[in-house]
């Protein structure tokens with residue numbers, strides 16, 4: 001059991017219509033600590049019936065919630081944000097226990113999660129319509145924006161708090177109600193957030209959290225015509241499936257899917273800055289984010305200089321349990337993730353890559369730890385360059401020309417985040433405009449915040465989250481034509 005200041009935040013039941021509920025068949029599923037592989041909790045395994053009850057509760061809560069002025073909805077979100085920040089230490093402890101990230105990163109994520117609540121509390125008051133100059137003297141034309149209705153959100157384990165508020169905040173600010181299905185690896189953070197939402201005064205049914213078997217819950221959410229919108233963050237494979245399942249009811253979709261971020265360093269880059277940016281991008285959350293550098297392209301003129309400096313810094317990163325304040329890289333989420341990373345590294349070495357540092361799991365620890373790894377002389381055809389590793393592995397690929405690296409960077413079905421380091425303004429614009437990605441970090445490895453549009457193109461997804469664009473994902477545009 002965790003030593004929480006507020007033990008009431010440790011919830012193991014689902015939230016339906018303002019009531020904490022166990023599964024009707026009393027089934028549960030286990031949650032484990034990835035740093036120790038130890039059992040952490042047993043959480044209600046809710047199924048189709050409970051999911052339908054949550055959809056019904058969200059539909060029942062919708063009329064009153066959407067009728068509230070945006071100001072009133074925003075005030076609830078701001079109270080919720082303050083509660084997240086007041087309870088940050090407990091929330092971070094819960095998150096590190098079930099997800100593994102270093103406690104400092106977990107505290108940072110709670111601030112990141114709260115920032116979406118604050119941002120959309122304001123954005124909800126700016127869902128402006130428009131008056132359109134009429135083509136006819138006896139007509140007046142205008143538009144207004146209205147909440148889409150009952151929404152569903154299916155969220156990942158890598159950001160167990162922020163990926164929930166990045167969806168729930170705009171939905172509620174817009175006047176929608178929502179059912180959240182968190183990842184089975186990290187339900188405790190979601191349930192703690194829901195407890196604080198209750199304390200913030202969200203009316204029953206506005207926010208519902210369903211924990212349990214993903215496929216059953218997902219099938220129920222996507223099949224229901226009452227659910228008008230689905231927002232998903234996770235793998236492209238599951239995003240594709242949810243898209244198919246949503247087709248019969250023509251749901252509005254937001255999909256934040258996989259990535260394969262190129263990190264490009266030109267000869268004219270500030271090499272020290274590029275090394276720092278690459279370390280931050282690559283090893284954040286142990287490499288388990290969809291915007292992590294996945295392929296590091298380094299121009300031939302500075303390749304050796306960059307490789308030596310980058311590997312030296314990577315080798316000094318402290319790996320260990322997230323509860324240790326000295327830890328910089330925590331465990332991977334589970335055994336499958338560890339095995340995928342090992343596969344990518346061994347395949348690259350078999351194909352001629354050279355190990356500069358890392359390349360092994362930490363046998364001393366019971367959890368899913370892998371040493372920060374740097375592979376030089378990697379090539380674009382290696383599995384670690386073709387697939388999203390989602391782990392602390394950095395393949396360094398040498399390139400010679402701008403044209404060559406743009407072609408290699410764009411040779412992917414993914415198009416989420418990309419990065420380039422150069423001190424030439426002309427080159428920055430040439431390359432940024434040529435990269436087929438939704439986001440481009442220029443001379444920085446950290447691009448995520450609540451004010452900018454987060455999202456990708458191609459098979460990295462649909463729509464944008466955060467920014468003033470994010471609330472449009474939860475609104476419908478209505479056209480009024482007034483005959484005079």
Ligand SMILES: NC(=O)C1=CN([C@@H]2O[C@H](COP(=O)(O)OP(=O)(O)OC[C@H]3O[C@@H](n4cnc5c(N)ncnc54)[C@H](O)[C@@H]3O)[C@@H](O)[C@H]2O)C=CC1
Pocket residue numbers: 154155156157158181182183184214215216217218219233234235236238239241256257258259289290388389390
């Ligand atoms: N875009 C992102 O932020 C993330 C991308 N990923 C990618 O996905 C890969 C696998 O990671 P996972 O956590 O297994 O991602 P996943 O896509 O399997 O899981 C994400 C969410 O989808 C749910 N889910 C899984 N199968 C479902 C189904 N049939 N119906 C409805 N919901 C379902 C999960 O319970 C979780 O809540 C990672 O290695 C990474 O490449 C994973 C997490 C986050």
Ligand SMILES: O=C(O)[C@H](O)CS(=O)(=O)O
Pocket residue numbers: 156158159163233256288289290291292448
């Ligand atoms: O930086 C972020 O917001 C995360 O990387 C989002 S993701 O990894 O879950 O896509």
